[in-house]
Amino acid sequence: MTKPIRVWMAPPGPNPWKVVFVLEELQIPYEIVSFKFDDVKKKPFTDLNPNGRVPAIEDPNTDLVLWESGAIIQYLVEQYDTSNTLTYTTLKEKHHVSQWLHFQMSGQGPYWGAAGWFNVLHPEKIPSAIERYNEQVKRVLGVLDGWLEGKQWLVGDKMTYADLAFVPWNDRLDATIMCAPEDKFAGFPNVGAWHERMISRPSWKKCMETRARLMDEQGLMWNGMPKGMASFQEYEAKIAAGEDTSAKE
Incomplete structure (x- = not known):
C-alpha cells in the first residue's frame, strides 16, 4: 500500500497547489x-529545503525529499502515473x-509574481x-x-501535468493585476x-476547499497576510522582530 506523501507548504502561495492538484488528479495519498509563512526560512523546513521556499515533499515510499514544484510534479508523474494519465510516452x-512546464516555471510564475508584488505588495507605486x-x-x-487556438490542451488530445501547472497562478490573476475577476482573461x-x-x-x-480551510486556520487574507495587517512591510517587520503575526480580531 502506498504511504501518504507529505507536502510541506505555507498555504497562501500558488506553487504548493500545483503539486496538490497533480496529487489529486492521480489519486496519490498525501x-x-x-x-x-514566518517559518519558511527556519528549521525544520530549511532542513528539507535550504532555499526556504514552498513546497517540498517527503516521500516515505522512496525515501526521497524533493523541492521545486516543477521537479516535484515531474517526479510524481514519473513515479506514480503508471497509466500515463497526465503525460505521454511518445x-x-x-x-x-x-x-x-518549463515555460510555466520560467515565464508565467516569475512574471505573475513580480506583477503581484508591484501591483499589490510594494510600498511605493512605481508606474x-x-x-x-x-x-x-x-x-x-x-x-x-x-x-491554444483550435486546441483544447497544450499538448496532444488530453490534459497533462503541463496544463495543470498553469492553473494556480492563473486563478488569482485578477488579484495580481488588480482587475475585475471577469476581466482577467480579457482579450485571451x-x-x-x-x-x-x-x-x-x-x-x-x-x-x-483545502486552501480556504488552511488559510482560515491561520487567520489569513487571500494575499497571505494576517487579517488586520495593514501592509506586507508591516508583516515582514514583525517577522524580522520575532513578533507574533497571528490575526488580530
Whole structure:
C-alpha cells in the first residue's frame, strides 16, 4: 500500500497547489504539513529545503525529499502515473509536455509574481515597474492564447501535468493585476476557456476547499497576510522582530 506523501507548504502561495492538484488528479495519498509563512526560512523546513521556499515533499515510499514544484510534479508523474494519465510516452509529446512546464516555471510564475508584488505588495507605486510586469503578463497570455487556438490542451488530445501547472497562478490573476475577476482573461479567450476546463474539475475544487480551510486556520487574507495587517512591510517587520503575526480580531 502506498504511504501518504507529505507536502510541506505555507498555504497562501500558488506553487504548493500545483503539486496538490497533480496529487489529486492521480489519486496519490498525501498529507499536508501547513505552517506559517514566518517559518519558511527556519528549521525544520530549511532542513528539507535550504532555499526556504514552498513546497517540498517527503516521500516515505522512496525515501526521497524533493523541492521545486516543477521537479516535484515531474517526479510524481514519473513515479506514480503508471497509466500515463497526465503525460505521454511518445518522444515528441513527452518532451513537449516538459517544455510547457518549463515555460510555466520560467515565464508565467516569475512574471505573475513580480506583477503581484508591484501591483499589490510594494510600498511605493512605481508606474514603470507596474507597466513592465503587467505587459509581461499579457505577453505570456498571448503566447498561450495563440498556441491554444483550435486546441483544447497544450499538448496532444488530453490534459497533462503541463496544463495543470498553469492553473494556480492563473486563478488569482485578477488579484495580481488588480482587475475585475471577469476581466482577467480579457482579450485571451482561448486561455479563459482552457482555464475554465480545469477549474471545473472536482480535484481543483477540493484543492481550493483545502486552501480556504488552511488559510482560515491561520487567520489569513487571500494575499497571505494576517487579517488586520495593514501592509506586507508591516508583516515582514514583525517577522524580522520575532513578533507574533497571528490575526488580530
